Amino acid sequence: MGGLSEADIIDCLSSGYPARSDVKLGVGDDGAVLTPPPGRDLVSVLDTINEGVHFPVGTPAAAIAHRALAVNLSDLAAMGAEPAWASLSLSLPAADAAWLEDFARGFRQLADACGVALVGGDTVRGPLSVAVQLIGFVDPGRCLTRAGARTGDLVVISGTPGCAAAGLRLIDSTAAAAEPLRKAFLWPTPRLALGQALPGMASAAIDISDGLLTDLGRLLVASGVGATVDLERLPLAAAAVALLNEETALALACNGGDDYELCFTLPAAAAAELPTLASRGGCQLTSIGRITAGSALDCRFKGEPVAAPESGRWSHFDGEQT
Amino acid sequence: MGGLSEADIIDCLSSGYPARSDVKLGVGDDGAVLTPPPGRDLVSVLDTINEGVHFPVGTPAAAIAHRALAVNLSDLAAMGAEPAWASLSLSLPAADAAWLEDFARGFRQLADACGVALVGGDTVRGPLSVAVQLIGFVDPGRCLTRAGARTGDLVVISGTPGCAAAGLRLIDSTAAAAEPLRKAFLWPTPRLALGQALPGMASAAIDISDGLLTDLGRLLVASGVGATVDLERLPLAAAAVALLNEETALALACNGGDDYELCFTLPAAAAAELPTLASRGGCQLTSIGRITAGSALDCRFKGEPVAAPESGRWSHFDGEQT
Numbered sequence: 001m002g003g004l005s006e007a008d009i010i011d012c013l014s015s016g017y018p019a020r021s022d023v024k025l026g027v028g029d030d031g032a033v034l035t036p037p038p039g040r041d042l043v044s045v046l047d048t049i050n051e052g053v054h055f056p057v058g059t060p061a062a063a064i065a066h067r068a069l070a071v072n073l074s075d076l077a078a079m080g081a082e083p084a085w086a087s088l089s090l091s092l093p094a095a096d097a098a099w100l101e102d103f104a105r106g107f108r109q110l111a112d113a114c115g116v117a118l119v120g121g122d123t124v125r126g127p128l129s130v131a132v133q134l135i136g137f138v139d140p141g142r143c144l145t146r147a148g149a150r151t152g153d154l155v156v157i158s159g160t161p162g163c164a165a166a167g168l169r170l171i172d173s174t175a176a177a178a179e180p181l182r183k184a185f186l187w188p189t190p191r192l193a194l195g196q197a198l199p200g201m202a203s204a205a206i207d208i209s210d211g212l213l214t215d216l217g218r219l220l221v222a223s224g225v226g227a228t229v230d231l232e233r234l235p236l237a238a239a240a241v242a243l244l245n246e247e248t249a250l251a252l253a254c255n256g257g258d259d260y261e262l263c264f265t266l267p268a269a270a271a272a273e274l275p276t277l278a279s280r281g282g283c284q285l286t287s288i289g290r291i292t293a294g295s296a297l298d299c300r301f302k303g304e305p306v307a308a309p310e311s312g313r314w315s316h317f318d319g320e321q322t
Numbered sequence: 323m324g325g326l327s328e329a330d331i332i333d334c335l336s337s338g339y340p341a342r343s344d345v346k347l348g349v350g351d352d353g354a355v356l357t358p359p360p361g362r363d364l365v366s367v368l369d370t371i372n373e374g375v376h377f378p379v380g381t382p383a384a385a386i387a388h389r390a391l392a393v394n395l396s397d398l399a400a401m402g403a404e405p406a407w408a409s410l411s412l413s414l415p416a417a418d419a420a421w422l423e424d425f426a427r428g429f430r431q432l433a434d435a436c437g438v439a440l441v442g443g444d445t446v447r448g449p450l451s452v453a454v455q456l457i458g459f460v461d462p463g464r465c466l467t468r469a470g471a472r473t474g475d476l477v478v479i480s481g482t483p484g485c486a487a488a489g490l491r492l493i494d495s496t497a498a499a500a501e502p503l504r505k506a507f508l509w510p511t512p513r514l515a516l517g518q519a520l521p522g523m524a525s526a527a528i529d530i531s532d533g534l535l536t537d538l539g540r541l542l543v544a545s546g547v548g549a550t551v552d553l554e555r556l557p558l559a560a561a562a563v564a565l566l567n568e569e570t571a572l573a574l575a576c577n578g579g580d581d582y583e584l585c586f587t588l589p590a591a592a593a594a595e596l597p598t599l600a601s602r603g604g605c606q607l608t609s610i611g612r613i614t615a616g617s618a619l620d621c622r623f624k625g626e627p628v629a630a631p632e633s634g635r636w637s638h639f640d641g642e643q644t
């Protein structure tokens with residue numbers, strides 16, 4: 001492993017985290033000992049990202065670490081939870097000190113920004129793969145789920161979906177306008193502040209990491225409802241429209257994936273709260289449709305029924321952009 | 323993915339678990355919602371096993387699942403914790419329904435036997451790899467750690483270390499006597515009952531999945547002490563001695579790894595409790611040495627100082643048996 005012992009690797013990965021008083025024993029024993037906050041529930045998430053599947057070969061180490069943590073933070077955001085403790089399992093074909101320091105820095109920067117302590121995990125030999133498990137806190141009965149959307153609710157999304165997928169397509173572009181798109185792919189921002197503002201307001205929520213229409217479809221199934229989405233309302237990034245074209249940008253907004261934005265439903269009576277939610281969430285919020293009776297996900301463009309745009313998504317199981 | 327959708331895979335993996343009243347929301351949303359037991363601490367562990375590194379290509383799917391869960395249960399056992407909630411992240415190159423059902427059965431059987439509910443995780447495309455995260459409960463102040471061994475304490479091990487490594491060497495053997503050794507490798511038994519019997523008795527504990535001397539060395543460093551181990555006291559499996567030879571069996575007992583037995587230290591005043599602990603733990607316990615002042619791990623054979631036997635271990639970072 002390039003002269004690095006397992007202890008060197010663990011030291012590199014685990015140093016520099018702020019202390020949390022609820023971590024009685026962190027990295028370095030057979031397990032971490034944690035004191036849960038009295039009277040709160042825990043939200044637990046675990047997601048793995050693999051090289052060549054979830055990120056291209058050659059992605060900077062810090063961006064890989066950021067992504068591995070961000071995808072899990074995004075899941076916590078979708079549940080309305082406050083992140084607390086992370087565990088990291090890193091599979092590496094070989095350990096290069098510079099790579100590892102870059103990785104550790106990327107993980108630590110995002111963890112610090114979110115108040116998350118790294119409490120455990122392991123480092124093993126294998127193809128490059130990063131599994132992160134996160135535990136967050138939520139008040140009992142205040143957790144957001146995919147179920148709960150009701151007929152007449154607004155369908156709302158955060159940010160500008162499709163940016164990450166556009167950034168992945170333009171990963172080797174030299175155009176300056178591609179930079180914010182690449183950044184959206186490489187350095188996604190989980191919507192934690194928004195997620196924590198939604199309990200008591202939103203009726204259901206999901207993160208749209210697998211693509212807006214795919215994930216909205218899951219929310220509809222869980223809630224036992226349908227929806228109509230007005231595609232012309234989807235906020236497209238100007239750079240994606242300029243560098244790809246409007247049709248592609250729209251398809252990526254619908255199905256591109258990797259955005260880590262939230263899609264939630266809001267009772268129509270609370271529609272006036274959208275600007276407040278956007279302010280508390282620190283992000284753009286756009287109402288793109290309505291929950292309907294039945295189970296269909298109907299797309300319209302300027303009032304006319306249209307087929308859902310063809311998938312432009314990076315399928316985790318096909319491993320190809322289709 | 324062989325005709326299986328991600329939903330099929332999730333259904334296959336997550337069905338058939340007993341309900342736990344502390345699981346408010348299990349598999350199927352962005353995260354699991356869990357209610358921690360009031361007044362107890364949590365112990366969190368996360369370990370990944372990779373094909374070709376931690377288990378040979380061709381290992382039965384049920385045994386892979388069993389191992390992935392067992393290695394984490396063993397870590398909880400070493401902390402004296404009671405296992406509760408598991409999350410599973412499964413990377414698969416392709417999804418075969420029969421393989422997946424076999425895997426799900428192996429995971430469920432061990433989880434059921436330990437009262438563990440599967441609450442979440444993900445399934446992704448990639449080289450065969452299994453990450454399991456477990457959360458267990460422990461009473462505050464009763465957690466076992468690697469620190470705490472004191473000069474004069476007995477060094478005690480459970481079971482017959484070396485069996486798993488012998489089983490791996492004999493994985494293709496047709497000898498009937500190899501079967502229990504292969505079973506020790508393929509179907510390791512985490513020492514949960516023993517681990518839960520140790521708080522208040524043992525001064526320190528560790529699981530010896532990386533090999534007895536390696537892991538005992540970690541316990542000594544964490545405790546700031548040394549130890550003398552009498553190698554002739556190591557309980558060797560008769561089958562390992564017969565099929566390999568005594569020297570090899572001893573080397574594997576010292577450094578073979580993959581045993582998932584516990585090594586713990588016991589104040590000499592509590593030595594008389596060993597039979598009770600063995601009975602409560604449901605396993606053989608053997609005192610193999612003493613904690614000493616200083617920091618050295620000294621091996622003796624019938625009273626004479628000897629070098630530690632050469633490693634026979636499966637190194638996770640070298641990937642070879644050296």
